[in-house]
Amino acid sequence: MKKSQYLAITVALIAGSVQAYAQKGDAAKGKAVFEQCSVCHNADSAEQKMGPGLKGLYKVAKLKSTGKAPTDATVGGKIDEGGNGMPAYKDMLNAKEKADLLAYLHTL
Numbered sequence: 413m414k415k416s417q418y419l420a421i422t423v424a425l426i427a428g429s430v431q432a433y434a435q436k437g438d439a440a441k442g443k444a445v446f447e448q449c450s451v452c453h454n455a456d457s458a459e460q461k462m463g464p465g466l467k468g469l470y471k472v473a474k475l476k477s478t479g480k481a482p483t484d485a486t487v488g489g490k491i492d493e494g495g496n497g498m499p500a501y502k503d504m505l506n507a508k509e510k511a512d513l514l515a516y517l518h519t520l
């Protein structure tokens with residue numbers, strides 16, 4: 413095999429693994445992850461349960477908890493850190509589960 417072919421294959425492999433890392437969430441799988449959240453959160457209404465209802469989460473101007481605009485960074489940060497009665501999920505969800513969960517929350 414020519415050197416240039418090796419190079420092309422190496423580049424393709426690296427590109428493939430980078431893409432796998434920055435994977436997009438799967439909302440259907442995120443719905444399953446959300447089951448552990450639903451004890452405290454409504455997904456089908458904005459009504460308070462233990463925590464705020466999450467319907468329309470990404471459509472509100474400000475999050476109830478932090479007063480910040482809802483983005484994957486602010487919502488993901490709240491899920492990571494928890495606080496005020498919300499458990500911290502930083503070490504409980506892996507990157508894939510978190511990406512799936514955020515994709516699902518976008519559909520609410």
Ligand code: HEC
Binds near residue numbers: 499
């Ligand atoms: C034991 C109950 C409980 C569980 C389980 C729980 N939360 Fe919460 N959550 C809360 C409470 C209480 C708040 C309000 C915290 C605050 O005001 O700072 C909250 C706040 C939030 C917020 C911010 C909403 C807003 O409008 O500011 C998001 C997003 C959220 N939770 C997502 C989740 C997700 C996703 C899960 C599952 C991985 C989860 N929560 C599991 C109790 C819970």
